[in-house]
Amino acid sequence: MDTLAASPSDLPVETDRIRAIPRGKVGVWWFLASEIMIFGGLIGCFILIRLAHGGWRAEADHVHWRIGALNTLVLLTSSLTMALACDAVKEGNQRALKIFLALTMFLGLTFLGIKAFEYSREIADGWTPATNLFFAFYFTLTGLHACHVLGGVVANTSLWVCAVRGRLWPLIQHRVELAGLYWHFVDVVWIFLFPLVYLS
Numbered sequence: 001m002d003t004l005a006a007s008p009s010d011l012p013v014e015t016d017r018i019r020a021i022p023r024g025k026v027g028v029w030w031f032l033a034s035e036i037m038i039f040g041g042l043i044g045c046f047i048l049i050r051l052a053h054g055g056w057r058a059e060a061d062h063v064h065w066r067i068g069a070l071n072t073l074v075l076l077t078s079s080l081t082m083a084l085a086c087d088a089v090k091e092g093n094q095r096a097l098k099i100f101l102a103l104t105m106f107l108g109l110t111f112l113g114i115k116a117f118e119y120s121r122e123i124a125d126g127w128t129p130a131t132n133l134f135f136a137f138y139f140t141l142t143g144l145h146a147c148h149v150l151g152g153v154v155a156n157t158s159l160w161v162c163a164v165r166g167r168l169w170p171l172i173q174h175r176v177e178l179a180g181l182y183w184h185f186v187d188v189v190w191i192f193l194f195p196l197v198y199l200s
Helices: 011-020 025-052 065-091 093-124 135-163 173-199
Strands: none
Touching: 025 135, 025 173, 065 093, 065 173, 093 135, 093 173, 135 173
């Protein structure tokens, strides 16, 4: 007789698939999806309004593209060190993990330091969010991105502290991959922002 209930032999397969997903991974993907909506909306508005205002070429000439290019190099390098940290977790190499997490933190702080220097130069030259619509978008987009970099630095710092202390490490080591997903997302956003804001 046919029944609607699944046979017991079918259940473990689905259960194993569910268990194969690390805890928190689905939550991180949902969070990143919401972040894509935020940045996608802002970038879309920036493009449409910029086209409607004739390109903002004169305003865009005042941003420091060389500083932006240096920050791009820093952030891409940090993406590499984060990927190496994830590989170190898979290999069980805790010493390498500490090194690569520390490098990622350092590069993130370097990015923020360069961005602070860039902001100070622009403000000293009289370019602020209140100057015009271009700089309102510029400070909003790059400032929001910088806040996300800071969040990634805080997350990686907490993981690094746990790795150094060792006591909580067996419980949270899977979170390095989750932090890596977030960090790579931040890098991808910058890859869109740099040509749009600095080079176009």
